[in-house]
Amino acid sequence: DSGVTQTPKHLITATGQRVTLRCSPRSGDLSVYWYQQSLDQGLQFLIQYYNGEERAKGNILERFSAQQFPDLHSELNLSSLELGDSALYFCASSPGVDWGEKLFFGSGTQLSVL
Amino acid sequence: DAKTTQPPSMDCAEGRAANLPCNHSTISGNEYVYWYRQIHSQGPQYIIHGLKNNETNEMASLIITEDRKSSTLILPHATLRDTAVYYCIVRVDHNQGGKLIFGQGTELSVKP
Numbered sequence: 001d002s003g004v005t006q007t008p009k010h011l012i013t014a015t016g017q018r019v020t021l022r023c024s025p026r027s028g029d030l031s032v033y034w035y036q037q038s039l040d041q042g043l044q045f046l047i048q049y050y051n052g053e054e055r056a057k058g059n060i061l062e063r064f065s066a067q068q069f070p071d072l073h074s075e076l077n078l079s080s081l082e083l084g085d086s087a088l089y090f091c092a093s094s095p096g097v098d099w100g101e102k103l104f105f106g107s108g109t110q111l112s113v114l
Numbered sequence: 115d116a117k118t119t120q121p122p123s124m125d126c127a128e129g130r131a132a133n134l135p136c137n138h139s140t141i142s143g144n145e146y147v148y149w150y151r152q153i154h155s156q157g158p159q160y161i162i163h164g165l166k167n168n169e170t171n172e173m174a175s176l177i178i179t180e181d182r183k184s185s186t187l188i189l190p191h192a193t194l195r196d197t198a199v200y201y202c203i204v205r206v207d208h209n210q211g212g213k214l215i216f217g218q219g220t221e222l223s224v225k226p
Contacts, residue, residue, distance in 0.1 A: 002157060033214075041218035042202075043158070056213065085144045090157050105157025 001028065002100045003085035006091050011056030012112045018021040021109045025072055030076040031055065033094075033103060034066055038087040081113045099113055118202045123152045126196075132189040132218050136202030139183040145204045148177060148221040150185045150212070153214040158216070161187065161200075 003026035013019055018024050034046040036059075045058035049068035060066075063081075068074040078085060088108045094100025119137040126132040138147065148163040162169055162176045164185075169176045175188040189196055201219040206212030 002159075004157070007207060042218055043152075045215060056211070058213070077190075088155060092157070099205075099212060099214060101163070101208050102160040103158075103214055105159070107157050108155070110155075 002104040002106060004091055004104050005094050006089075006106035006109050008106070010110045010112075012114065013081060014114055015081055015083060016046045017081050017113075018077065019081065019111065021076040021078070021089050021091075021111070023074045023091030023093075025074070025091075026104055029095050029104070030072065030094060031097060031100065032068055033075070033092040034060075034076050035090040035092065035105075036087045037090065037108075038084075041044060041087075043090075046076070048099070050110070055097060056099075057088070078111070083113050086111055086112035086113045118204055118217055120200075120202050120217065120220045122218065123223070125223050125225060126192045128194060128224055128226050129191055130148065132192040132196065132222060132224065134187040134189075134200050134202075134222065136187070137184045138202070138204045141182050141204050142206075145206055146212070147176065147182075147185050148203040148205060149174070149176065150201045150203065150214075150216070151196075151198040152201070152219070153195075158201065194224050194226065196213075196222065197224045198216075198222060 005024040006030040008048045030051045048056040065113040066076045092105040149161040150158040152158045178185045199219040
């Protein structure tokens with residue numbers, strides 16, 4: 001158990017809808033990272049938050065947004081969903097701002113867009 | 115960050131050492147070699163990392179060539195639970211903001 005909690009584990013929705021994925025980092029970790037894993041693209045870094053502020057951006061679509069709350073949990077919002085957004089979404093955390101020597105990953109949310 | 119090249123798949127007999135190679139011929143002096151693994155659809159798990167010296171921990175050993183252009187991850191006594199995708203990642207030191215960017219990895223199958 002990495003200490004990173006993601007909910008829900010599975011999510012099934014329809015095209016055009018909006019969903020929210022939730023992540024609780026390890027106790028004491030201030031940075032949260034979101035990754036998307038699809039069959040054709042592999043593991044893609046989306047975005048990093050540190051202590052409530054956006055810190056680094058990767059290949060995140062404009063339809064996607066994230067935020068980190070004062071209690072340090074983070075949410076990834078996906079809107080106007082398309083079939084191609086079906087993927088495993090992972091959250092990871094680390095103690096500091098600098099990506100950390102090690103990232104600790106949650107068990108992921110499997111999103112299916114039908 | 116420098117790119118890495120790994121074989122797409124490898125097999126290993128249970129109880130034997132698994133040696134996973136990684137080529138990173140364009141690695142820079144301030145870039146570290148990291149290894150993570152992902153057991154079927156679970157979140158990736160950190161294994162080990164190093165700069166130029168060989169490293170060992172409770173999970174594995176990392177051997178980096180003297181010119182740093184390649185490295186080998188060694189699982190000394192592979193078990194069925196080591197079946198996973200292993201990612202070799204080259205990244206700038208985390209203190210300098212080195213992002214963790216995953217490639218395609220090597221799918222290791224440990225067979226009885």
